[in-house]
Amino acid sequence: MSKFMILFSQSYFSKLKAKSFLITTAIVLLAVFTAFMWPTISSWFSSKSQAINISVVDQTRAHAGELLKGDSRIKFNSFNGSLQQADQAVTAKKADGTLLLALDGSGRMTAQIRTDTPLQLNDQQALSQYVQTANQLFTIQQMKLTPEQAQRILTTKINLDQKTIDHQANGKSAEVKTTATFISYAVAFFIYLFVISYLSMISSEVAAEKDSRIMEIIISSSSPVIHLLSRVAGILMLAFTQIFLILGAVCLMAAGFYGGKYWHLAGTALSSVSASYIFYALLFFILACILYTLIGAVLGSLVNKVQDVGQAIMPVTFVLMIGFFIAISGMANPDTLLIKIFSFIPFTASMIMPMRIGATDMGLWQAAASLLLLAGTIIWLFLFSLRFYKGSVLTYTSGSLFKKMKQARSLSK
Amino acid sequence: MTLRVNHLSKRFQTFVAVNDLNFEAEEGKIFGLIGQNGAGKTTTFRMILNLLAPSGGTISWNGKAVHTLNRDMIGYLPEERGLYPKMPVEEQLIFFGRLRGKAKLDMKKKAEYWLDRFDLADKKQALTETLSKGNQQKVQLIVSLIHQPSLLILDEPFSGLDPVNAALLKDAIIDLKNQGATIIFSSHRMDHVEELCDHLCLMKRGESLFSGPLHDLKAQFGKVNLTIRGPFEKEELSVMPGVVSVTREKDMFRLLLSDEEQARNIFDQVTERGFIERFSLDYLSLEEIFKRKVGEALV
Numbered sequence: 001m002s003k004f005m006i007l008f009s010q011s012y013f014s015k016l017k018a019k020s021f022l023i024t025t026a027i028v029l030l031a032v033f034t035a036f037m038w039p040t041i042s043s044w045f046s047s048k049s050q051a052i053n054i055s056v057v058d059q060t061r062a063h064a065g066e067l068l069k070g071d072s073r074i075k076f077n078s079f080n081g082s083l084q085q086a087d088q089a090v091t092a093k094k095a096d097g098t099l100l101l102a103l104d105g106s107g108r109m110t111a112q113i114r115t116d117t118p119l120q121l122n123d124q125q126a127l128s129q130y131v132q133t134a135n136q137l138f139t140i141q142q143m144k145l146t147p148e149q150a151q152r153i154l155t156t157k158i159n160l161d162q163k164t165i166d167h168q169a170n171g172k173s174a175e176v177k178t179t180a181t182f183i184s185y186a187v188a189f190f191i192y193l194f195v196i197s198y199l200s201m202i203s204s205e206v207a208a209e210k211d212s213r214i215m216e217i218i219i220s221s222s223s224p225v226i227h228l229l230s231r232v233a234g235i236l237m238l239a240f241t242q243i244f245l246i247l248g249a250v251c252l253m254a255a256g257f258y259g260g261k262y263w264h265l266a267g268t269a270l271s272s273v274s275a276s277y278i279f280y281a282l283l284f285f286i287l288a289c290i291l292y293t294l295i296g297a298v299l300g301s302l303v304n305k306v307q308d309v310g311q312a313i314m315p316v317t318f319v320l321m322i323g324f325f326i327a328i329s330g331m332a333n334p335d336t337l338l339i340k341i342f343s344f345i346p347f348t349a350s351m352i353m354p355m356r357i358g359a360t361d362m363g364l365w366q367a368a369a370s371l372l373l374l375a376g377t378i379i380w381l382f383l384f385s386l387r388f389y390k391g392s393v394l395t396y397t398s399g400s401l402f403k404k405m406k407q408a409r410s411l412s413k
Numbered sequence: 414m415t416l417r418v419n420h421l422s423k424r425f426q427t428f429v430a431v432n433d434l435n436f437e438a439e440e441g442k443i444f445g446l447i448g449q450n451g452a453g454k455t456t457t458f459r460m461i462l463n464l465l466a467p468s469g470g471t472i473s474w475n476g477k478a479v480h481t482l483n484r485d486m487i488g489y490l491p492e493e494r495g496l497y498p499k500m501p502v503e504e505q506l507i508f509f510g511r512l513r514g515k516a517k518l519d520m521k522k523k524a525e526y527w528l529d530r531f532d533l534a535d536k537k538q539a540l541t542e543t544l545s546k547g548n549q550q551k552v553q554l555i556v557s558l559i560h561q562p563s564l565l566i567l568d569e570p571f572s573g574l575d576p577v578n579a580a581l582l583k584d585a586i587i588d589l590k591n592q593g594a595t596i597i598f599s600s601h602r603m604d605h606v607e608e609l610c611d612h613l614c615l616m617k618r619g620e621s622l623f624s625g626p627l628h629d630l631k632a633q634f635g636k637v638n639l640t641i642r643g644p645f646e647k648e649e650l651s652v653m654p655g656v657v658s659v660t661r662e663k664d665m666f667r668l669l670l671s672d673e674e675q676a677r678n679i680f681d682q683v684t685e686r687g688f689i690e691r692f693s694l695d696y697l698s699l700e701e702i703f704k705r706k707v708g709e710a711l712v
Contacts, residue, residue, distance in 0.1 A: 003512060003514075006508070006511050006512055007512070010508060014497075014499075014500070209495075212494075212495045212496070212497075212498070213491050213493040213494065213495030214495035214496065214497060215495070216464065216489070216491045216493075216495060217489060217491065217495055217509065217556065217557075218512065219464065220462045220463075220464055220484065220487065220489050221484055221485070221487075221509070221512045221513055222484070222512065390464070394459070394464060394465070
């Protein structure tokens, strides 16, 4: 077995067997399971709670109260008495609240909910929605429209079809763009999560080996290049293992739960975006993982102690956060100049460019150019780090990272 | 198989860590590199290991530049110990052995042998971090020699070891020497160096003060270390011709002579009164020579 494979498998398997990795993976899988089962889980809790009974005091004299449709959670009961009597019923716990419907001077419906104790937010929201619908129906009734006319108003919907005059460049529909935006957001979130989790892991591993002087033995038996590559590959493999485990579990649950409802939903979402989008998003994701793992290893080699790792990787975390927040801003409008600029910067491109590919009508050459820039940066960073990695793992002086890099380079000569 | 260091130097910007160092470590011999802290011993080791590039001079092994050598033939014990704290002892030994190009099965057998020899057989499944400092040191030593290196570099191998374990280590080093390995080691413990080394290099601030056989170094000073046990007073011994200083050590007197020839006159004088229990003329100990040499260099 080559020295690379010995170092790689040591790095990979020691972390794979570590309790922290197993516990983290188990927690994520549990969270995924809970997310899939949420409708059932929430029903366990909601089934125990009783429905809310609302007494409707209708003062509109136009039977507006009959337009209120309740459900299993909120029940509307017409109250044939005065407002005071209804309030007394609430105080006597015979009802949970009184809904007073009336008309103002211009004939518009007004509504007021009167309760003994304030309602919960979700009940308030549901109630507001029912009153809103009832008001729409009431207004239509007042206009003396036929039932068919009323139905048309309520169900009317229009799709804006995108058609560019230049036949060479047909634009994507708003639906496709929206789907791509959400998928891109998921990609950006995944990259953010990955880097946050694994950046400090690789930095700490390299720093610990340097701190404990194991590094001297390892690089005197192999070489700094082999060490660097084995650590980067080990952590990447660990990350991909975790991702495959989680994605595998997601796929199994999506296909298995609720008759495959989520599986079909995901299938529909993915089929609406192009194959080239998926190809680019995957490439950007993989390259981002490689880039940040490499940065983590180099930063780990520059610090003297494991406890200095947090400080060393902080600037990288900030860059990552900037990229992520810009990606979030793209959810509202992915065509801004800010997004265009950051989609070409290698450190943020992987989180932003997939969104531009899917949610805008830009030419794919831009994605290819950004990808080349990212790949070029990785190659340059790798070659650059090799020039001082050998020296940096033997440097134990204090000072700024730049000073250490300078010293490490002189030692590597 | 000889390791030859020729006019070796290493500069870090303006600081000269090693300057024009020359020595030869022969096959089947133990070579000691001694010097105070910061003398340049570890830097020299790192250059031999190709971890640092020399600023000048050459290092060769059997005529070949050391950076072209297969690293698997080298064993290295760094000054600062380094082991994976969460890895069991046996796994650790096998891992580092494999990293030196040896087969897993072979290393398992060797690990068993060395753990048994260093009285660690019951610790092979223990996590390294749970071991005492001395036991960790022994594991570190096994890591450096488990693959039977042709060139073994030991930087302060005795630090942290009690006398019993230090003796175990000495035996192991002598065994490896007898098997033909070239061994270079550094130590602040001059008694260990004196006991083990055939040749040595005495370093001070990157410079070599002496390089060659231990006997030649001692011969430079002559047999000026005289020990007497008898019915004498310190005052009467100190006025004898050729006596530089007298110190009382328990029931004996240690006399430092200006030169070896004065010993005969002193012998005649102290035996005039008849029987004396002890009259022993020796070379200076390496520790005394080290203090003198380093002291001179400081002046």
